Amino acid sequence: MxxxxxxxxxxxxxxxxxxxxxxxxxxxxxxxxxxxxxxxxxxxxxxxxxxxxxxxxxxxxxxxxxxxxxxxxxxxxxxxxxxxxxxxxxxxxxxxxxxxxxxxxxxxxxxxxxxKTLQKKYNLDTNLSFTIHNSADNKNDEFINNVIETIQNNMEDPNFNAFYLARTLNLSESQLYRKLKALTNTSTAIFIRKIRLLKAKQLLKTTTLSISEIAYATGFNDPSWFSKAFKEEFDISPSDIRN
CATH class of the missing domain: 3.40.50.2300 (Response regulator)
Structure with a gap:
């Protein structure tokens, strides 16, 4: 300006x-x-x-x-x-x-x-605890943690998507997309899917729930699609996680 x-x-x-x-x-x-x-x-x-x-x-x-x-x-x-x-x-x-x-x-x-350094900080592949260390007065940490918490609170709802996430956060879809893209280099839809899949991976390792039960618990309507998405994300199938 x-x-x-x-x-x-x-x-x-x-x-x-x-x-x-x-x-x-x-x-x-x-x-x-x-x-x-x-x-x-x-x-x-x-x-x-x-x-x-x-x-x-x-x-x-x-x-x-x-x-x-x-x-x-x-x-x-x-x-x-x-x-x-x-x-x-x-x-x-x-x-x-x-x-x-x-x-x-x-x-x-x-x-x-x-x-780019900031994007590495918010890379979900290296932050598997679902919570970013919240530095004092760091509004970006607060924002990312709020996004993750909101997705987790709606984990079982297969219809919870970018539209509903944006509305919950009082942002437009485009504002949320640009903010998330800037901080994480990831689109809103992919970010939501990553959180779902990370939760699924956690459940596979810590519970005896069946793969189908975990798929439904993390918002996937189709266990076959869940297994395909899981394999694409982690390069290993859900069944192999337990073997």
Whole structure:
């Protein structure tokens, strides 16, 4: 978000060959666009009409739909006071104008790389306890744990899908999809299926329930389809788990 046409043109020139870009004329428009599109990263000048960069940052970092998005703030004067103000409301990086193309590209690449690190944290293949360690004040941890808990609470319902999960979390399906995709690199439907299958794997190891009973208990109407999905996910059949 940048209201200076020269700076906006320069940023677009720097990034247009590497990234898809959306442009906002003021801070409020930037907030609205971020809520609608959930971009991978946001670059905003501090001095913006209607809503300034600090207000934009604070609004987006407090909203569950957008609080995971890295935000770079641009400023003509990188005073210590400005930096502290930005960091206190969740800004991820500062760039002092004028900046060069290489500096901007490095900053953007670093923040996107941090996103990949975040995705590893929320990788269900390495978090079999169904609960992510909830760091203090980490809204993303809280969000993922809430998603997992909601799926578990509806585990036996074969009709519980992305629509009902989104509605339970007070999000639209597209907002939930983009949020989950950003944090886990997994679609909503696949995430739900993974939770079901992980629960099934746990039940196979810890109970004497039959494979059909476990299939129904984890929301699969068809035990044959359950076995096929299980084999695709874990590269081993449910029956082989017990052998």
């Amino acid at each position: 940048e209201d200076n046409p020269d700076v906006k043109a320069y940023i677009n020139l720097c990034l247009e060959n590497e990234y898809q870009l959306l442009n906002a004329e003021n801070g409020q428009e930037g907030i609205d666009m971020a809520m609608e599109h959930t971009p991978d990263i946001i670059i905003s000048d501090i001095m913006m009409p209607i809503k300034n960069g600090f207000e934009l940052c604070e609004t987006l970092k407090q909203d569950i739909k957008t609080n995971h998005i890295p935000i770079i703030l641009l400023t003509a004067k990188a005073s210590q006071e400005d930096k502290i103000s930005g960091l206190s409301i969740g800004a991820d990086a500062y760039l002092t104008k004028p900046f060069n193309k290489k500096e901007l590209l490095i900053r953007v690449a670093q923040l996107i790389e941090l996103r």
